[in-house]
Amino acid sequence: MTASPRLRAVSDLHIAYAENRAFVQQLRPEHPGDWLIVAGDVAETFADVEWALRQLADRFATVVWTPGNHELWTPREDPVQARGEARYSLLVELCRSLGVLTPEDPYPIWDGDGGPALVAPLFTLYDYTFRAPGATSQEHSLRLAHDAGVVCTDEFLLHPDPYPSREAWCAARIAFTERRLAEAPADLPKVLVNHYPLVREPTEVLWYPEFAQWCGTVRTRDWHRRFGAVTMVYGHLHIPRTTFYDGVRYEEVSLGYPREWRRRGAAPDPVKTISPADDLRRLRESAQGATP
Numbered sequence: 001m002t003a004s005p006r007l008r009a010v011s012d013l014h015i016a017y018a019e020n021r022a023f024v025q026q027l028r029p030e031h032p033g034d035w036l037i038v039a040g041d042v043a044e045t046f047a048d049v050e051w052a053l054r055q056l057a058d059r060f061a062t063v064v065w066t067p068g069n070h071e072l073w074t075p076r077e078d079p080v081q082a083r084g085e086a087r088y089s090l091l092v093e094l095c096r097s098l099g100v101l102t103p104e105d106p107y108p109i110w111d112g113d114g115g116p117a118l119v120a121p122l123f124t125l126y127d128y129t130f131r132a133p134g135a136t137s138q139e140h141s142l143r144l145a146h147d148a149g150v151v152c153t154d155e156f157l158l159h160p161d162p163y164p165s166r167e168a169w170c171a172a173r174i175a176f177t178e179r180r181l182a183e184a185p186a187d188l189p190k191v192l193v194n195h196y197p198l199v200r201e202p203t204e205v206l207w208y209p210e211f212a213q214w215c216g217t218v219r220t221r222d223w224h225r226r227f228g229a230v231t232m233v234y235g236h237l238h239i240p241r242t243t244f245y246d247g248v249r250y251e252e253v254s255l256g257y258p259r260e261w262r263r264r265g266a267a268p269d270p271v272k273t274i275s276p277a278d279d280l281r282r283l284r285e286s287a288q289g290a291t292p
Contacts, residue, residue, distance in 0.1 A: 001030060001031060002030045002113075004031065004033075004112060004113045005031045005034050006030065006034050006035075006112060006273050007035050007110050007113070007117075007119070007191070007273065007274040007275070008037065008060075008271050009037035009038075009193070009233045009251065009271065009273075010037070010039070010271045010272070011038065011039035011041060011068070011195065011233075011234070011235025011236070011254050011255070011270075012068065012235045012238060012255050012256050013042050013052060014042075014255065014257060015042065015043045015048055015052050016043060016044060016045075017258050019258040019268075020255060020257075020268075021052075024052050024055055025055065029060050032061065033112055035061055035062040035063070035110060036060040036062075036063050036271075037064045037191075037253075037274070038053070038056065038063060038064065038066075039066055039068070039193055039194065039253060040065075040066055040068025040070075040236065041069065041195065041235060041254075042068070042070070042071060043070065043071070044070050044078070045075060046078055046079070046080035046090070046091075046094070047080075050094055050098075053065060053094070053095065053100050054098055062099075062101065062108065063099075063100045063101065064101045064108065064119055064121050065095055065100050065102055066103055066121040066194060066195055067103075067123055068195040068235065069152075069154050069158055071091055072087060072088060072158050074157055074159055075157060084159045084160050084161030084162065084163065085162060085163070085169070086161065088123070092104050101121065102121060103123040107119060107121075107180075107184055109188065110276065114275035114278060116189075117188060117191050117230070117277075117280075118184055118185065118190045118191070120180075120181060120184065120227075121193045121194075122177050123194070123195075124196060124198075124216075124217060125166060125169055125170035126166070126170055126196060126214055126215060126216050127167035127170040127171065127217045128142070128166075128213045128214075129219070130200050130203055130212040130213050130215055130217070131212075131213055132144040132145055132148075132210040132213060133209050138167075141213050142213070144210055145211070145213065148210050150208040152211065154166070154214055170217055174217065174219050174220070181223070182227075184227070189229075189230040189276050190227060190228050190231075190276075191230070191232075191274060191276055192223065192224060192227070192229045192232045192233070193233045194232070194233075194234050195235055196215055196216040196217075196234060196236050197215065197216055197232070197234045197250060197252070198216065198221070198224055198232055198234070198250075199245050199250070200212065200215075200221075202234075202237060202239070202250065202252065205239060206237065206239075215236060224245065224246065225246050225248070229248050230276050230279040230280045231251060231274055232249065232250045232251070233251050233272075233274060234250065234253075236254070237252060238254045238256035238257070238260050239252060240253060240254050240256075240264075247286045247287065248279075249279045251274065253272045255268050
C-alpha cells in the first residue's frame with residue numbers, strides 16, 4: 001500500500017480476450033484514494049464495457065473514462081444497436097450511473113500525490129489528416145491503405161450518425177472540446193486524456209504507416225501548449241512508451257492484445273503513475289534551460 005493516493009492510467013483493455021479480462025479482475029488500487037484514468041478501448045459490446053467499468057469503479061476512488069474507437073463500434077452481435085452519437089450518449093449515461101467521469105462532465109481536479117492538476121478527458125475522434133506516406137488527398141490516403149490491406153475496422157463498424165462522416169463528427173467534437181478547454185482554469189496544470197495522441201509523431205513508429213489516418217487529427221497539434229498541459233495520456237497505438245513534444249510528457253498507457261503484451265513480458269504491466277507536479281517542474285526547468 002502506497003503512502004498517499006496516486007493518479008494512475010491505463011487504456012486499451014480489450015476485455016474480449018480472456019487474459020485481458022483476468023487482468024481487469026485483478027487490477028486493484030495501491031491506495032484507497034487512487035484514481036484511475038481509462039483512456040478508451042475497454043471493449044466492443046455494451047455489456048462488456050459495463051462489466052469492466054463497474055469493476056474498476058467499485059475499487060478506485062474515481063475512474064475517468066474517455067471513449068476509444070472500439071466502444072463506438074456497433075457490432076452485429078451486440079444487443080445494443082445504437083450507432084454513432086446515440087451510442088456515445090448511452091455510454092455516457094452508463095458511466096454516470098456507475099459514478100465514472102466522462103468528457104461530458106465537469107473536469108475534475110486531482111489533489112493527491114503530484115497535484116493539484118485538472119484532469120481533462122477528451123473525445124476528439126480523427127479526420128484522416130494523418131495521411132499515409134505519399135498521399136496527396138484523403139481519398140488517395142484511403143486508397144493506399146486499401147491497396148496495402150491495412151484498413152481499420154472503424155470503416156465498417158464505427159458509424160458517425162447523425163453526422164455525414166466521421167471527419168464531420170470529429171470537427172464537431174473539436175469545436176466542443178476547444179470551448180471547454182478554453183473555459184478551464186488557466187492557473188492549474190492540466191493532464192489531457194484522449195484515446196488518440198494529440199500530435200502525429202507517435203504514429204511514426206507504426207509497423208503499418210497507412211494506419212496513422214485512423215489515429216488523430218492535425219487540428220489538435222498545439223493543444224498541449226495552448227491549454228497548459230503538463231502531461232498528455234493516450235492509447236490506441238498499443239505501443240506503451242514515454243515521449244516528449246515541446247517539453248510536454250506524452251504517455252501511452254495501452255495494455256493491448258495478449259500477443260502484443262506478451263512480447264514485453266509474461267504478465268501485463270501497463271498501468272502508469274501520472275505525476276503532474278513532477279512534469280510541471282521538469283517542463284519549467286526545461287524552459288529555463290532553453291532561455292538564452
